[in-house]
Amino acid sequence: MMIRTMVFSxxxxxxxxxxxxxxxGLNSIDDSAEGIKKYLDRNPGTCFVAIESDQIIGVILAGHDGRRGFIYHMSVNQNRRRQGIGDKLVDASVQALREEGILKVALVALVENKIxxxxxxxxxxxxxxxxxxxxKALVEFENIYT
Ligand SMILES: CC(C)(COP(=O)(O)OP(=O)(O)OC[C@H]1O[C@@H](n2cnc3c(N)ncnc32)[C@H](O)[C@@H]1OP(=O)(O)O)[C@@H](O)C(=O)NCCC(=O)NCCS
Incomplete structure (x- = not known):
């Protein structure tokens, strides 16, 4: 298993x-190919994937606005959970944010998401x-709760 920065491909x-x-909580605009391209173009060094045998088994989106970091859509493949992969992905993003001078990072999680x-x-x-x-939404989104 290796962790590397996420690229648009x-x-x-x-x-x-x-x-x-x-x-x-995904949505039809930010999580479309165009939305993720925009996010990666703005945050090229702070999003990571976990790869094994050419398969992506984990991902974390992280970025910042020059002041605070924010994390989105952390996921590890169901069959590979509880093996420290999530931990390594968070470490990679937090370290990358630190290197960009960011001092605090936040995220939102659904209350019912106990794990x-x-x-x-x-x-x-x-x-x-x-x-x-x-x-406040500035356009209309279609929300996709997985
Ligand atoms: C949350 C998630 C990313 C964790 O990934 P992971 O690779 O399994 O996490 P790790 O193995 O690095 O776990 C680190 C620690 O988190 C806690 N943890 C992780 N899974 C847990 C579980 N099922 N129950 C209780 N604690 C858990 C434990 O303290 C664990 O340390 P330990 O195994 O030494 O006890 C994964 O469960 C997932 O993809 N969940 C669905 C998506 C999701 O909820 N993402 C977060 C949205 S806000």
Whole structure:
């Protein structure tokens, strides 16, 4: 198994992995090929895939806006979980964000995603009870909850 930065040609395999993963919130625009190309063009060194025998068995999207890092769509193939692959992917992204001068990284997880939340606790991500997460869509999205 090796971890390397994600490139756009990984998209089809990564998208198939996301669709086979329970607990992710995808959407029709950001997670389309064009959306992911835009994200990788802006964040070329901070997204990673785990590869084995030419198959993508794990992925993490991470990027930043010059101030804070943000992680999206972390997934490890169902058959390869609990072997430390998620841990290695987070380490790779966090290290890459650090090297770009980023001091704090955040993510959102669905409340009902118990395993995902246990994983993030283990990675040292605390939850903020003093904040309300708010957002506003600027276009119409079709949400895909896997
Ligand atoms: C969350 C996910 C990425 C973890 O990947 P992974 O490769 O299995 O994680 P690791 O093996 O590196 O686990 C690291 C630690 O996380 C915790 N953890 C991971 N899976 C867990 C589980 N099923 N139950 C309890 N704790 C778990 C453990 O503390 C584990 O350490 P340990 O094995 O030494 O006890 C994987 O379960 C997954 O793809 N889930 C579906 C997608 C998802 O929920 N993504 C996050 C969206 S916010």
């Amino acid at each position: 990984d998209y089809a395999k990564v998208h198939a992995l996301w669709l086979s993963t329970t607990g992710l 995902g939340n246990q994983f993030w606790v283990k990675q040292g991500f605390t939850s903020r009870e003093d904040l309300v997460y708010r957002n």
